[in-house]
Amino acid sequence: MCNQSVGLIQRAIEYVGITTVSISLLREITEKIQPPRALFVPYPLGHPLGEPNDRELQTRILHAAFALLPRTDVPVLEDFSP
């Protein structure tokens, strides 16, 4: 349900003129909600930024998510390659 809520909140934020990107943990649900920009990560639920205390992995996921921000061909749903 979290992935649906994220998409619905994301739409509302994008609508007021803020560029948004979200992390997706359940591709099937994000595909249905179609938020503007999402990065699908291959980690368990509860782990959108990968692993606890793994600064390097968390930073790489943030870089990959932020790399989607210039995209205007929405909805964008990209896969993170670890």
Next chain:
Amino acid sequence: MARLEDIELVERLFLKGYPFHRYAPRPDDPVAHAMTPLRKPLSACTVAVITTAGLSLPEQPPFDTTNKMGDSSFREFPGDIDPQLLEMNHRSWAFDQTGILRDRNLVMPLDRLREMQQRSEIGALAPHHYSFMGSIIGPSRLIKQSAPEVARRLRDDHVDVALLTPV
């Protein structure tokens, strides 16, 4: 990787039967099709984080985990907090909470964003960040009230970029 097949049977059956199509973008809904282009380099952008992990500060009221349709309220955090201070109210049995309890940056990566700011990869962290609760089964109040309210607050804070994380 998380797949629907990995979730507990009872939750999976619920998700399979849940009318997600109801919240798919409708052609006549301008919110669902909104697109805001990035207007400046990321290195000049103010960044906010919004999670649905059900986080709250110790002095804030916890989320209501007894509401069967879900608690659609939100909690606002000052931009300069230590994320590890945040408490977790989420009660879903569908995911492993131990990672977040060890490191809140898994959902509220304020320490990582501060490092990015020090490297001039982003401009600034926003003055406020937000948490909603997950497990919102009936999202109409979220759509009509609480999500637009957080969007207004982010706009009033002159936020350029919002990062959203589920659990």
